[in-house]
Amino acid sequence: MLLDGVQIVLVKTRFPENIGMAARACANMGCPAIRLVDPERWDREKAGPLATPKGQSLLDGVRVSPDLAVAVAESSLVLGTTARTGGWRQALLAPGQAAREVAAALARDEKVSLVFGPEDRGLNNEEITHCQRLVTIPTDAAASSLNLAQAVLLMLYECANAVRAVRAFPDAEKAGTSGGGRAVTAEEQERLMDALKTMLLGLDYLHGDNPDYFLMPWRRMFSRAGLRRHEYDALMGLCRQVRHKLG
Incomplete structure (x- = not known):
């Protein structure tokens, strides 16, 4: 798949229907894996219809973790999404900037996690400490809230475009990385x-x-x-x- 090496991590998701729609977004953009962290409700039957036929295999392969640290432990790049700014949430990336980092990591055969918080409040301060970088999706101030699956689709779309660009010029991303050893997880x-x-x-x-x-x-x-x-x-x-x- 186009985004092999990327996993979508959904933290404390409240509604299984949103997990189904996220699976459809993953199928659309070539992302092979979804991991749930302590979901409020995980109901495969309710998620299924929203995933459409192409997303069913993703739902079948969903893994559930007790906490975020376990879910992202093997990833070298962990990007968390947030709508809030200030305080603990500094040096935010735009989706396109984050996508270029994802594409560069995948070109080095590193694993990537894209982390999304619960629908009603997003990631809390403790959860963002497990994210190496934070991403915010710019929206109109009058309607700043995005549906979870919309946010997943937008991020994966940017990542897919960035990966295609890297594949067109692969040596540019790999230059200077040889001999440096693998990235830390x-x-x-x-x-x-x-x-x-x-x-x-x-x-x-x-x-x-x-x-x-x-x-x-x-x-x-x-x-x-x-x-x-x-x-x-x-x-x-x-x-x-x-x-x-x-x-």
Whole structure:
């Protein structure tokens, strides 16, 4: 399929019909996988009619995870969608910008997760900490709310176009990546952030009452950098050595 390596992750989805429509969008754009995180209701029979015949195999292959960290653990690029801005939600990408990052990751044979929150409130602050980058879909201020399946379709459309562009000029995306090792996964990045938080708390650099909030600039920096495995190993070694010196 065109978007092999991409999975749509739906967090705490309330209505199975929306899952069915998302499956149809995935089939339309060549996305092979849907994963549900702690859905409020998952009813295959109610989702089926909205998926149309082309989306049935996607519904058959749906995987359910207990939390977002598990769902995205194997992905090297995790993009969360949000309509809200400010606070924890900084350095937002437009869909086209995000799609180019997706296409570049797929060209390197890396796995990608596109994460969408529940219909009534979107992703919360804890959930977006598992997303390396955040994407917002510009809308008219008078009607800013999008249906979940509409948002999925729009994001996948942009990704499909970006992948086609990369395939037309494949060497441009792969240039400079050889010899750098594989990208770190979301699971590895979480280990690094935990080690960094412990180290910075030990140095009294972070505020103990809300360290995760003050760690967000570091998360964004590492996400933009696109860490490779050898860089991850070096940073983990640094954290271990500092903790050892601190006793």
